[in-house]
Amino acid sequence: EDQVTQSPEALRLQEGESSSLNCSYTVSGLRGLFWYRQDPGKGPEFLFTLYSAGEEKEKERLKATLTKKESFLHITAPKPEDSATYLCAENSGGSNYKLTFGKGTLLTVNP
Amino acid sequence: DTGVSQNPRHKITKRGQNVTFRCDPISEHNRLYWYRQTLGQGPEFLTYFQNEAQLEKSRLLSDRFSAERPKGSFSTLEIQRTEQGDSAMYLCASSEQGDYGYTFGSGTRLTVV
Numbered sequence: 029e030d031q032v033t034q035s036p037e038a039l040r041l042q043e044g045e046s047s048s049l050n051c052s053y054t055v056s057g058l059r060g061l062f063w064y065r066q067d068p069g070k071g072p073e074f075l076f077t078l079y080s081a082g083e084e085k086e087k088e089r090l091k092a093t094l095t096k097k098e099s100f101l102h103i104t105a106p107k108p109e110d111s112a113t114y115l116c117a118e119n120s121g122g123s124n125y126k127l128t129f130g131k132g133t134l135l136t137v138n139p
Numbered sequence: 140d141t142g143v144s145q146n147p148r149h150k151i152t153k154r155g156q157n158v159t160f161r162c163d164p165i166s167e168h169n170r171l172y173w174y175r176q177t178l179g180q181g182p183e184f185l186t187y188f189q190n191e192a193q194l195e196k197s198r199l200l201s202d203r204f205s206a207e208r209p210k211g212s213f214s215t216l217e218i219q220r221t222e223q224g225d226s227a228m229y230l231c232a233s234s235e236q237g238d239y240g241y242t243f244g245s246g247t248r249l250t251v252v
Contacts, residue, residue, distance in 0.1 A: 072230075072241075115181050124187050124194060127241075
């Protein structure tokens with residue numbers, strides 16, 4: 029059964045303190061690794077899709093990277109508005125793009 | 140188009156009652172998904188439509204759950220004889236092509252008392 033494991037469960041940072049979130053996946057033959065941001069009471073918001081080991085994508089203070097076994101979401105000089113739950117998911121459904129999500133990492137950035 | 144719209148935003152119902160939720164996807168998106176999310180967990184896949192065809196259902200989906208997407212436009216998710224374990228956020232998402240990621244709605248929060 030496909031599994032996605034995220035760590036840490038929660039992370040507190042000071043504004044400007046860079047860090048990384050981890051996502052480990054187990055499916056063989058990865059068909060897409062997705063990162064989403066979720067604010068309280070809202071649906072997840074799409075951030076990135078990665079397909080190949082070595083691939084990197086950036087958006088503002090966020091950079092996602094992918095290896096053969098895990099993905100990292102690097103947050104550079106975070107601001108309080110980056111506080112949210114970050115979800116990682118893998119495509120376990122082939123062409124149906126059914127996603128298996130991890131439990132998420134709750135990020136809090138203090139001013 | 141203002142994104143994926145879900146109604147109602149909140150629903151409180153008594154155990155044993157039936158409930159129906161509605162999702163209006165982005166108009167040009169032919170793929171529509173339903174997920175369920177409980178506190179502290181990531182979303183769990185329930186079912187997938189391509190246009191009006193329901194192509195996949197999760198084994199988590201009991202016979203009390205049914206979903207439709209008539210004419211490939213809006214979708215409804217009905218839960219019959221609700222149980223307390225059905226309390227969750229029900230999320231709808233749509234996409235044009237899967238590799239661009241889903242656009243999620245804000246969800247319907249169901250509380251069964």
